[in-house]
Amino acid sequence: MSKAFLLNTHDLPRRAGEMKEYQLAIEFDKPIGIDVIAVPAGTLNLDLRLESVAEGILATGEFEAVAEGECIRCLDPIALTLNRNFQELYAYEPNRDDPDELEEDQLLMDGEVMNLEAPIRDAIVLALPINPVCDEDCEGLCPECGQKWAELPAGHAHEQVDSRWSALKGLLQEEN
Ligand SMILES: [Zn+2]
Ligand SMILES: [Zn+2]
Numbered sequence: 001m002s003k004a005f006l007l008n009t010h011d012l013p014r015r016a017g018e019m020k021e022y023q024l025a026i027e028f029d030k031p032i033g034i035d036v037i038a039v040p041a042g043t044l045n046l047d048l049r050l051e052s053v054a055e056g057i058l059a060t061g062e063f064e065a066v067a068e069g070e071c072i073r074c075l076d077p078i079a080l081t082l083n084r085n086f087q088e089l090y091a092y093e094p095n096r097d098d099p100d101e102l103e104e105d106q107l108l109m110d111g112e113v114m115n116l117e118a119p120i121r122d123a124i125v126l127a128l129p130i131n132p133v134c135d136e137d138c139e140g141l142c143p144e145c146g147q148k149w150a151e152l153p154a155g156h157a158h159e160q161v162d163s164r165w166s167a168l169k170g171l172l173q174e175e176n
Pocket of ligand 2 (some may be wrong): 144145
């Protein structure tokens with residue numbers, strides 16, 4: 001677990017209704033995302049509002065990040081700007097009244113410290129396309145020569161030419 005996402009909430013009074021705003025620059029050292037597209041390691045600027053409520057601290061965050069990857073069709077680099085927000089309750093204590101909430105996704109305070117990694121990671125991952133493309137209309141690459149269809153002349157082909165050649169070669173061989 002990266003310590004970069006830990007926030008000490010010491011400044012926030014524990015009385016319900018108290019509120020505090022933060023501007024955090026989170027330095028993280030591993031990309032956040034999926035195999036084909038991810039936000040590279042770097043700095044994430046997070047606007048965060050914390051509110052004391054009876055059961056814990058309500059965290060409302062907003063950030064912008066740029067995910068980088070490759071078009072799955074033409075392999076061109078892609079940069080995708082994500083504007084994301086989240087709102088999560090960090091409970092002081094696990095909610096034992098409701099066994100369903102004892103799942104691992106329940107966020108808990110660790111003393112005065114909250115770990116912002118899960119909501120940030122979820123906000124990024126949920127916004128990423130599983131099959132990123134540079135453009136919905138991207139035609140990709142010719143499987144034979146690997147060139148972009150968009151840059152090849154109309155009617156570009158290999159197999160048809162090849163099969164015509166072999167047919168012609170066959171004819172020539174028969175004649176000899
Ligand atoms: Zn493409
Ligand atoms: Zn080709």
